[in-house]
Amino acid sequence: MLRQQRDIAGPAAKPRDPQWENVRYIAATTVLVGHAITPLRDQFPFMHWLYNASWQLGVPAFALISGRFSSALPLTGRAAGRLVTGIALPYVAVSLVTSIQLWAIDREWHFSLVEPAATLWFLLSLIFWKMALPYVVTLRWPLAISVLLALTVGFAEDIGYPFSASQTITFFPFFYLGHLLREREGFASAVAAVPRWAAALVTAALAGGAWLLNDRLSPEWLAMKRPYSAEDFAFARGVPIRAAILLWGVIAVLALVRLVPRRHVPLMTSLGTAGMYIYILHPLVLTHFHNIDFFARIDTDAEALAVLAVAVASTVVLGSRPVQALTRPLVQPRGRWLLRPPERLPDAADGRGGTPPPPRSPAASPAAPQGADPASRSG
Template sequence: MSSAQEPAPPTTTGSIPRARRRVPFWDNARFACIVLVVLGHGIQRLIYDSDISYAFYLSFYAFHMPAFAIISGYFSKASPPTKKQMVRVLTDILLPYLIFELLWSVTKWLVEGQGSPNITQPSWTLWFLLALGIFRLVLPYLALLRWPLLWAMAISVGVGYIANVDSTFSLSRTLGLLFFFTLGWWLREHDIVRRFQLIDYRPWWLRVTALAVLAFWAFACWFWLDVWKTIDLRHWFFYEDSYADLGGEQWWAGGFRIVLMGLALLLSAAFFVLLPRRNTWWTHLGQYTMYVYLLHSFVLYPFRESGVLRSLDPTWLWLPVITVVSVAIAFLLSSKPVRTVFRPLVEPRPAWLFREPELITAEGHRNDPTGSRRS
C-alpha cells in the first residue's frame, strides 16, 4: 500500500533523483468518489417514490465504486509484502473492520432489539474494507500471470455464473470489482498515466466530450427508466448477486456484465477528466476518505430506518436538500475535529499487539487502505 504520491520522473545518469510529490488530482478524485458514496446512500430511500431520484441515483451508481476501485488499485503494489505492509493490512483493514462490525452489532441491538455479531457478513458499507484486503491478497498472484487484466476480467465476469459465491466475506462483490482494481494497478505498473499525460493533457474538447458522455448517460437513465427498473439495473451495478438471482439465467448473461463494465470505464474516464488537477481548498480532505466511509453510515442510519426519507414531496425540493446535506456530511466527517475524536477507531495503532511494535510507530504517517496518505 503506497501513498498517493507519484514517483519522480526518471532522471539522467548522475543526476540527483527528485523527491516524490503529491499529486492533487488523486486526492480530488478520491474525495469526489467518497462524496458520491455518501450521496448514493443518502438518496437511496427517495428512489422508491421518485423517478427523478431513481434516475439521478443510476447516473452515478454506474461508475462510482469502479472508479474508487481503480484509484485503490493504482496505489497498490503486487510485490511480496514487507513486514510493515503486512502490519498495515492488520491495522488499516482488519482491525477497523472488526471494530466497526462490533459497533454495528451494538447499534442494531440498541435500536432494533437484535444484533447478532457475524463477521462473515459485512454490515452495510463494511464490505469494501474486506474487498480491499482480498484485492491485496489476490493481486500478487495475478501479477505473476501473463495477461493479468484478462484473467481479472474472466474472474469478474465468471463469478456471476456461480450462485453459491455470495455476500459471505463480500466475496461476490469483491470478485465482481476485481477487474477495476487490477486495471488501476496495471495503469501504474506500465506508467500509462505519465507516459500519455492523462492528468496533464486536458484540452477543451476533451472536457466537452466528457461532459457530453455524462450528460447523455444521465438522459438515458431518465428516458429509459422503465426499462432499467424492469431489468433491475440498480442491482446489476452492485456486482453482488449472481446472474440467476438477477433474472439473467441465459448463457450470455456475462456479456451484459461486460457491457456494464465497459460503461463504468467510460463514465469513470469522463468523471476523471472533469475533476480539477490543481490544489483546491478541499483537496487535502482526499487523504481522509476512510473517516467518511466508516462513519457516514452511522449518521444516515436513523434517517434511513425511521422512514422519514420515504414519500418526501415535492422531489424538486427534497432531492437538492438531501444532496446538499450528503455533501456536507462528507466534509464534516473528514474535518479535523472528527478525525481527532474517532482516530482510535478508524486508525487503531495497538503497538502492544505486535512483537515488533516499531513497525507501526517508526513513521509519522500510515497509508489509507484506499491509497491516500494520512499525516
C-alpha cells in the same frame, strides 16, 4: 542528532497528490449520496436516474484509487502489518460499533465478520485485492482474466455476499486498472492525453444513456453482488449486461480522472484526504435516520432535493478535523500493540533489520563451483 531521529522515524511521507485526493472526495460523496437517496429511488424517477448515472463514480472509483496506490510486491512482514492495522483492524472495529448500534435499535445482536455490514464489504474486498495482486500480476493476461472471472462468477449461486466474495471478484478489474495507472506510464499518459472536453462529452453521454434506460436499468445490477439467477437472467442476457456495466464503469471512471483538477482545490482536496472517514462513518448516521422513518416522510420533489443537498453538505462535517480526531481510534486505530516489533518482522532479516545470523567461518562454508554466480547462493 536530528538526522539520527529522522532515520529512526523512517523516511518522510511523500506529499499527497491533489488530483487523487479530489477523485477520492468525489468517490466518497457519490457513495454517501447514493446511500442517502436509495430509499427515494422508487418514489422519485430523477433520484432513480441520479443513482444509476453516478454509481460508477463511487465504489468503482474507490477501487481504482486503491489499485493506484497498491504495490504488487510480495507481502513482507511490514506490508502485511500495515494491511492488518490499516484495513483489517478498522474493519473489525467498525463492524463491532455497527453491531452495537443495531442492538441499541432492535435489541438483537447482529455482529458478523463473515457478512459485512453496510459499506464495510469494501474493506474486506480491499484486503483480498491487496493479497492477490502479487500473484495476479504474474499471469500472462491479468486484466482479461479478471474480467472473465467477473463475468462468470454470476453463474455461481454459492458465491455471494458472505466474505464479500462476489463483489471482490466483480470489482477487481477496477482495482487492477488503477494498478496499471501506477505501473504503466504509457497507459497513464494515454489517459492524461484525452482532451477534457472529450471526457466531459463522454460523461454527459453516459448520464444521458442512464436517463434513456432509467426504467429498464435496475440499481441491483450495478452492485454485481448477486448471481444471475437472482435477477432471472439467462446466459444470453446476464453476461452481456454485466459486461456492459463493467465497460460503462471503466469509461466513466477514467473520464472522471481526466476531468478532476490536478491542482489543490479549496475544501475538495482537504476533504479528499478524509475520504475514508466519509465512506466509513456515513452508514452509522444513515442508520439513525432509517430508524426514525425519516425517509418515509419525504413526499415532494423539494424535500427530495433538500435531502440531496444535505447529503452533499454532510461530507464537510464527516470529513472535518474535529470528527476525524473523535473517530480516529475507530477509522485509523493505532495497532502497533498488535504487531511484533519492527526489528523482529520477517522482512527485517538478512541485513534489513534485526539481528543478522552469525557468519559462517570460511572452513565451514562449501566452496562454490568454479564459474558459479555468488549471488545465486542464498544464505
